[in-house]
Amino acid sequence: MSKPHEPPRHLLTLQDLGRERILTLLDRAAGLxxxxxxxxxxxxxxxxxxVNLFFEPSTRTRTSFELAARRLGALVVNFDIASSSTSKGETLEDTLATLEAMDADAFVVRHKENxxxxxxxxxxxxxxxxxxGDGNHAHPTQGLLDLLTIRDRKGRVDGLTVTICGDVRHSRVARSDVHGLAALGAGEIRLCGPAALLPAADEFQHCRVFEDFDAAVEGADVIVMLRLQKERMERLAFDEDTYFARYGLDAKRLTRARPDAVVMHPGPMNRGVEIASEVADGAQSAVLEQVANGVFARMAVLEALLRR
Amino acid sequence: MSKPHEPPRHLLTLQDLGRERILTLLDRAAGLxxxxxxxxxxxxxxxxxxVNLFFEPSTRTRTSFELAARRLGALVVNFDIASSSTSKGETLEDTLATLEAMDADAFVVRHKENxxxxxxxxxxxxxxxxxxGDGNHAHPTQGLLDLLTIRDRKGRVDGLTVTICGDVRHSRVARSDVHGLAALGAGEIRLCGPAALLPAADEFQHCRVFEDFDAAVEGADVIVMLRLQKERMERLAFDEDTYFARYGLDAKRLTRARPDAVVMHPGPMNRGVEIASEVADGAQSAVLEQVANGVFARMAVLEALLRR
Amino acid sequence: MSKPHEPPRHLLTLQDLGRERILTLLDRAAGLxxxxxxxxxxxxxxxxxxVNLFFEPSTRTRTSFELAARRLGALVVNFDIASSSTSKGETLEDTLATLEAMDADAFVVRHKENxxxxxxxxxxxxxxxxxxGDGNHAHPTQGLLDLLTIRDRKGRVDGLTVTICGDVRHSRVARSDVHGLAALGAGEIRLCGPAALLPAADEFQHCRVFEDFDAAVEGADVIVMLRLQKERMERLAFDEDTYFARYGLDAKRLTRARPDAVVMHPGPMNRGVEIASEVADGAQSAVLEQVANGVFARMAVLEALLRR
Structure with missing residues (x-):
């Protein structure tokens, strides 16, 4: 999906996909x-x-893609890597070629390596x-569903102030959100987290970086909370309670944002670690709308890439 | 399915479901x-x-529900708990809410806890x-398929003498059978097993309790044999051979029942432990009819709860 | 599928299936x-x-059967042996009877035992x-797809010289290929491998047996390379490099065959062990055509056995 004048064949990242293509996908998702x-x-x-090729387990995302494809009438095969030839020493390229020879039309791939x-x-x-989703590189359909959810709630993306908080450094969700938000003209993108979990200084030049979450929330239209993986927690110099005190979103901190600010989270949520239940289940939370939109965003992508 | 004047939304137990609703489901199962x-x-x-949410493995029951739903045109997702967000610390409620947000219409739930x-x-x-199936609490579709099988074979349930033998104490099948049989007016419900596997005295007040299987079989119209789990066997003071001698159903013991008595078993059977092969495979056995009826009973329930 | 005047009900082996029935299946596969x-x-x-009953994991073959059945509109259940009643002590026959009672029309069975x-x-x-696929006994749909691929490439099977090289002794693929090739009148069937991996002298009386691969390739129309399992390698007196030098197919050795010789492999391939990448990916390789034909050969068999 990167060359401007050719119909795109794959969806690997939102970077360089371009405003027009993204908007077309969002409109189509809403139509579906x-x-x-x-x-x-x-x-x-x-x-x-x-064919779902999930090298990292993820029932949530796999189910979302599966429902998207099957509700549009496609036949879906969940390829079980553990019992596959790949585990018998076949190269991944040969596994792909084999499935393609069986007339597979699309591969939905998740892998821990970029x-x-x-x-x-x-x-x-x-x-x-x-x-x-690959490593910390990209998760483009998550980016699309987040954009769709923001547009549903706020009517637009242009000009909005969006705060993304948590383990930004290791997050493919954050990267795809930033790519999508930038393409659609978000006003200010703020990245926030403890220093150890912030990206390298030169990676996101058009974003503002914060270590103080209170400051990062101030006046925000959208707050995207990222999941803190337990493995990361162990590498931080402080414990879960301290993390929540500094980087958790509770009702009190949320009042710093605009009164109609939307709260988002890609799930699964660690309640009490990065988000308080009062916020996760509150009126400003769009968490379940994100999940619902995920199916439709994936339908739009599958249709764009597969429809004859 | 408990309030008399409201269309039921769930099926959790046959207790209090009521004679009319049960009969309607049986008629519909036979029609389907x-x-x-x-x-x-x-x-x-x-x-x-x-969505099949099986927290206890059970290929037999899961496959029966899956075939029921898919043969009626529904899309079925087998949710793999082991690789799901639930295993990453997400609450079960959040997993349910997530799948519901993806427009799941029904959850088929098995869990070891009541x-x-x-x-x-x-x-x-x-x-x-x-x-x-939850713990030893209830397995309502098993109750329905057992009632349907009895009605097929005997033409009615009212007035019949039904003996349920084995580990009644830990059996959700026994409980749902008792609820269903009572609702449809069975004449006498007999529960039989070694003392350690019988329920508390006050639980089944309208049942007769036996430790002597010969006496419990005497004159029965229907005999439901329960599976003896190996783990239970270990806690009894006697071995498998003794169990079979006292509580196993063989051809000789079966002659104590009415000549047209039906033998049932929810499966999987331990041949030679609770039932002899000559009985399991004999003309009075309705074991495979139970399996067949399971699919249709589940179709009837799915239709009742899901049809728009 | 063995009695000449009765419609066949099962497909267990190509042996004794007969030329006419095999040709009918190949024609139908090409038509589908x-x-x-x-x-x-x-x-x-x-x-x-x-119902797919795979007691040996094989994602490749299971997926091929699954796609064949589902593309023809059948409902496919992948029966998970590991979490099934069979693992709780139910006999395999009872598991089959149970699934048949749920109105399963066909069982696709893979098992390590003949x-x-x-x-x-x-x-x-x-x-x-x-x-x-059962043990080293038979893999009849692999035989059919190999025949179809040969016929596609060479226009016929009659009279061709076909070399099968590798662990012939333990290969069900080799056996089903030999049965099919003999039925369709192949000119000469050559079996080649190190002595420890060759079948007993009396098993294949109509085949020529070689230990020298160069001689076995000489003038061949078709070369079928078999996968060398790592476990076998360990039992040979030489290492992987020596195996490749003696029994691997590279471009140089391939020049000994006819210029239009076809190279086949049932997959998954061990590149550099039994086949060089230059051959596996070369113009004479029909490996991916075999995979594609597998789905259609299985469709033809399923239709022949299941269509009302």
């Missing part, structure tokens, strides 16, 4: 949502085969590759 | 069976999504919860 | 392929249920059993 809710979703992908989806895309002869 | 066998089952649940399906039902905003 | 590629595959198996599919076929009341 309306059709689904009216019970009138056509089987646009009937006859097509989608660049695996791109590597498979380079090897695919005909099939589309959809990145469902 | 006739349609299926005529190759004329309509896709009554097209567009609906059913009450987990009810807990999830209380939390669900819109979706139906079907109890597929 | 043409319909699929034209986007005009009818749902010939709508309303039928296929004869398990035949044993289940003898027990099945109504359902078809398809052997997806």
């Amino acid at each position: 949502r309306a059709q689904f809710r009216a019970g009138a979703l056509p089987p646009l992908l009937a006859g097509r085969t989608v 660049g695996t989806p791109a590597r498979l895309a380079a090897h695919a002869r005909r099939a589309a590759v959809l990145n469902a | 069976r006739a349609q299926f066998r005529a190759g004329a089952l309509p896709p009554l649940l097209a567009g609906r999504t059913v 009450g987990t399906p009810a807990r999830l039902a209380a939390h669900a905003r819109r979706a139906a919860v079907l109890n597929a | 392929r043409a319909q699929f590629r034209a986007g005009a595959l009818p749902p010939l198996l709508a309303g039928r249920t296929v 004869g398990t599919p035949a044993r289940l076929a003898a027990h099945a009341r109504r359902a078809a059993v398809l052997n997806a």
Whole structure:
């Protein structure tokens, strides 16, 4: 999806995808949502085969892609890596070529290493590759569903102040959000977290970086809270309670943002670590709308890449 | 499914479901069976999504629910608990809310703890919860399929003498059978097993309790044999051979029952432990009819709860 | 599929299936392929249920069968042996009877022991059993897909010289290939490998046996390379490099065959052990065509056994 004048074949990142393509996908996702809710979703992908290749377990994202594809009439195969030939010494490229020879039309790939989806895309002869999250590199459908959710709640993305807080350094969600927000003209993107979890200074030149979460929340239209993985916690010099006190979002801190600020989280949430239940379940939380939109954003991408 | 004047939203137990609702489900199961066998089952649940949430492995019951839902045109997702966010510390309620946000219409829940399906039902905003077995509390679709099988074989349930033998104390099957049999007016319900495996004296006040299996079989119309789990065996003061001699059903003991008595077992059977092969495979055994009816009973429940 | 005047109910082996039945299946596989590629595959198996019973993990073959069945409209259940009643002490026959009682129409069985599919076929009341590989006995759909691939490339099977190289002794693929090639009148079938991996002298009386791979390749029309399992390697008196030098197929050795010789491999390939990448990816390689044909050969078999 990177060359401007060619129909895109893969979705690997939102970076360089461009404002127009992103807006087209968001509009289409909203359209498919309306059709689904009216019970009138056509089987646009009937006859097509989608293979889920999840090298990292993720029932949530896999289920979302699976429902998106199957509700559009596609046949979905969840490829079980653990019992596959890949585990018998076959190269990943040979596994892909084998599945493609069985007329798979798309691969939804999640992998802990940056660049695996791109590597498979380079090897695919005909099939589309959809990145469902690679390392800390990109998670483009999460970026799209976040943009759709922001647009639903705020009516626009342009000019908004968006704060992303947590383990930004290791977060593919943060990266795809930043790419998408920048493409759609967000006013100010703020990244916040303890120094050890902030990205390198030169990576996000158009973002403002904060270590003080109170300051980062001030006047924000949107606050995206990231999941703090337990493994990261152990490397910090302070404990969970201190993390929550400094970087957790509770109702009191939320009052620093705009009164109509939206709170988002990619899930799964660590209640009491990065977000208080009063906020997670409160009226400003769009967490479940994000989940719902995930299915429709993935439908829009699958349709764009697969429809004949 | 408990309030008399409201359409029920969940199926958690047969207790208090009421004679009329149970009979309606049995009639509908038999009707769907006739349609299926005529190759004329309509896709009554097209567009609906059913999620299997099995916290205890049970391929048999899961497959039965899956076939019931898919043959009616529903989309079924088998949620893999082991690789899910629940295993990453997400609360079960958040996992349910997430799947419900993806427009899941029903959850089929099996759990080793009593009450987990009810807990999830209380939390669900819109979706139906079907109890597929919780602890030793209830297994309502097993109760329904057993009633359907009895009615098929005997023409009625009213007035029948039904003996349930084995580990009654820990059996959700026994409990749901008793609830269903009582609702449909069985004449006498007999519970039989070694003292250590019998329920507390006050739990089943309308049942007769036996430690002597010969006496419990005498004149019975229906005999339901329960599976003896190996773990229970170890806690008894006697070995498998003694168990079979006292509580196993063989052809000789079966002659004490009525000549047209039906033998049932929820499966999987331990041949030679609680049931002899000559009985399991004999003309009076309805074991495979139970399995077949399981799919249709589950179809009837899914349709009742999910059809728009 | 063994009695000449009766419609076959199972597919257990190609041995004794007969030339006519094999040719009919190959023609039908090619026909279904043409319909699929034209986007005009009818749902010939709508309303039928296929159960995958894989006691050995094999994502490749299981996925091929699954796609074959589902693209024809069948409902496919992947039965998870590990969490099934079979693992709770239920006999395999009872598991089969249970699934058959749920109206399963076909079982696709893979098992490490020779004869398990035949044993289940003898027990099945109504359902078809398809052997997806048992021990070193047979893998009939692999034989069919190999014949189809040879016919595609060479226009015929009759009279061809076919060399099969590797661990012939333990290979069900080799056996089913030999059965199929003999039935279709191949000119000469050559089996090649180190002495420890060759079959007993009396097993393949109509084949020529070689220990010298150069001689076995000489003038061949088709070369089928078998996967060398790591466990076997350990039992040989030489290492992987020596194996490759003696029994690996590289571009130089391939020049000994006819210029238009076809190279095949059932996969997954051990590149650099039994086959060089220059050959595996070269113009004479039909490896990916084999994979593609696998789905269509399985469709043809499923249709023959299941269509009402």
